[in-house]
Amino acid sequence: MENNYERIQNTALRDRVVSAETAASWIGNGMTLGLSGFTRAGDVKAVPFALVNRAESEDFKVNVYTGASLGSDIDKLFAEAGILGKRLPFQADATMRRKLNEGAFHFVDQHLSHTSELIRSNVLDQIDFAILEAVSITEDGFIIPTTSIGNSLVFAQHAKEIIIEINVAQPESLEGIHDLFEPGEQGKRDPIPLTKPEDRIGAKGIQVDLNKVKGIVFTNQMDSPSTIVAPDEETVMIADHLIDFLKQEIEDGRLTKSLAPLQSGIGSVANAVFHGLLNSDFTDLKVYSEVLQDAVFDLIDAGKVQFASCCSITLSEGKMDEVFSNFENYRDKLVLRPQEISNHPEIIRRLGLISINTALEADIYGNINSTHVQGSKMMNGIGGSGDFARNARLGIFVTKSIAKGGKISSIVPYVSHVDHTEHDVDVIVTEQGYADLRGLAPRERVELVIERCAHPMYREQLWDYYNEALTRGGHTPHVLEKALSWHINYAKEGTMLESEKKVGMKV
């Protein structure tokens, strides 16, 4: 690896350059680390690897706070090495998932806008080391982040010491697209002066007491590419229904052709929806989201999206090359913010976002489970979906109507875990259609959810449940003995489908 001292423009800091091994050696048992990184973008790489190596010959544990999920297999390696005490606020790695579900370490699943407040107000353990990836350190002492900001600002401000990883693989052209705003202490803060997605309200980088910078490490490794899956038949249908809904909103005079700033979760459905916008009549769109995926850049290229605000850029391999080698085309159309600002209820409500997130399952009354498979097993975490859905103009949840080849219905009588209550869920979309639940009482929602969202193979079974529930009465009728029976059947018989189950039993 090439040490590029030019990237440390503040020359006083140049003598702090150390190897990743040296930096990792400073980390003691029981310490708390704040790592840059959000959805595989902008994560520190070398120091975590060195730390994992230390675990081969040493017993220790650290708490790891991040922006969101890390790339470069770091979450996997940390989980395998068994060095985690507490991990927060989000993850998305299969090995980490397995380990945390075994209770191997404590995972704290938080709203992504909340972590910074808990750090600022000293509720969480103080961070010993903030370890932050940077493009460069400017002469005036700003740390310039790379492809994500995440929680890096609050980590840097509140950590006892800071380690910087200057990643020479990250293009210097990234300098200038960050906007670091610190809201200040609760009770003493002013309004956040942002009224449009494109507003710049903060600094070009992270400003810290440079005495806290204990070491600087050079790295030379691109972000992990996104693991995005191309649109399939169902996700295209979901996108089409969602676009139909938005068109109807225009027809009803509630939206214009430029819609409202869009937020979209990550994953294939989200990407498919944005792809769908390419061929739509919508124009002059803006994005105010967490993560920008490939499709947003296609929309910028097509002139559909005017501006995109985010807290991280996560691209597939090809797209990464394309975007970063033509970065001048995008520079004035992008801004990266701390996740506290990208996900801030104040901004989300003010801008009136259209928020699109993915559910694991929804119930007939519109409650959403985004996180817990069968009520217990954590998938990834709530992420920013709660920040957005609660405060947006439109809280839209998308999901395929069935999973596991139809053995699971994603529309159930009673979700096995609630992340988003009926109060926060405006519209549910599956490949079957969309259900607009706004302003409806629970009993009014049932028909829409069953007839427009559930897979036909499960509709009768859902009606059977609801009709029996009606005999019990109540605002939100349920048959408590059967409420979770679909999940219990799946666990025992491998299917939620009654008819299959009976057939199975006959054999």
Add this chain to the structure above:
Amino acid sequence: MENNYERIQNTALRDRVVSAETAASWIGNGMTLGLSGFTRAGDVKAVPFALVNRAESEDFKVNVYTGASLGSDIDKLFAEAGILGKRLPFQADATMRRKLNEGAFHFVDQHLSHTSELIRSNVLDQIDFAILEAVSITEDGFIIPTTSIGNSLVFAQHAKEIIIEINVAQPESLEGIHDLFEPGEQGKRDPIPLTKPEDRIGAKGIQVDLNKVKGIVFTNQMDSPSTIVAPDEETVMIADHLIDFLKQEIEDGRLTKSLAPLQSGIGSVANAVFHGLLNSDFTDLKVYSEVLQDAVFDLIDAGKVQFASCCSITLSEGKMDEVFSNFENYRDKLVLRPQEISNHPEIIRRLGLISINTALEADIYGNINSTHVQGSKMMNGIGGSGDFARNARLGIFVTKSIAKGGKISSIVPYVSHVDHTEHDVDVIVTEQGYADLRGLAPRERVELVIERCAHPMYREQLWDYYNEALTRGGHTPHVLEKALSWHINYAKEGTMLESEKKVGMKV
């Protein structure tokens, strides 16, 4: 009743005075009404009564939107008369509760800050008549509300026509304590310029196109007094534990003696907590809440509370006399705002409120049910508790550890309905103690909730459940077949207690 034309200072409007019967006669079948009124305060009285009278000889239905619950038995009379199509966003009347649980009309349970957005963006049916209680109409055409503001501003702005009830029983000294701020359309609005509970940011009253005022009715009837219950042994213990927690926060350097602006739900526990503050060391307190109850005025009298912002004042009979006959003592320490502003996520987060609300039940992982008895039967509604808990500095939930003489444990393995997810619940307090859940993973929370909050009679049974759940694994371990068994047992056997149940079965 005395018509006091002096209260219609805008003389051009004086010829619009009509009887309540005439005003009620304008209301047609299928219309949507927006009524003033929030937690028994400031509700219109005469026109609703006249409408109920019409129902004796006529078949019709209306949709009724309010601020929150109405007083003067209007919710009861509407429910009994069978004239409701849809009712939103909150209610708290026993008869209305029974009827809506029978499905007699559609009740839409909403976050109290959300209704205004849904009206402003034309998602809900347009309001035909806003019917608003007023102290007076000023010469410059402002409608001065009485003891609550609720949703009156947005109702007045978006209704086709307006009926004003001037209530001469409401003292004119109320003029000047209101602060009506309209945030404007989402996407086009500025930050809400409020940074302290005492900031005044709006107008003295509701300004509307006076051509929309179709009629003015005089009334002379005080608000219904609050039905507050005096602190009992348990609520005093809850208050004591809560105060211990706040003291600990001061000791840990996270709060000062003036705490942070306080929000408290209504009801006896909330009132007991505020009573508890009277004898505490806390000083220079501020309140930023929805409803002010008796105890806040005692705290103002004692010099403990410097300022209180609210959207309604609901007092007991004696306190009402006392406060309104000495109103000059309180005038500069109070402000009434629209519920959109009292409950606005932007303000709640900025001020860093300490938010205290009451739960029906909590589970061992910290999920809260505030609304649905046994998962189905609506109690009142979520009210503002979600606006507050999600965005506050501290989302605190209080409940007695048992209900119905111990037949029900308010701490259960799995709540039968979720209003507040574990992500929004910071602290749970019962008469047994408090559990500070901040920054803890689900498995870390269980011991605190069981040992500090559950009633001793249920602790072993909770541990039994959790220990079995642990054998199943997962981030949030559950035994799905038994998750709702406590509620099912209560429904079938009249108790959640296993030992009693078995005894019962032996007999």
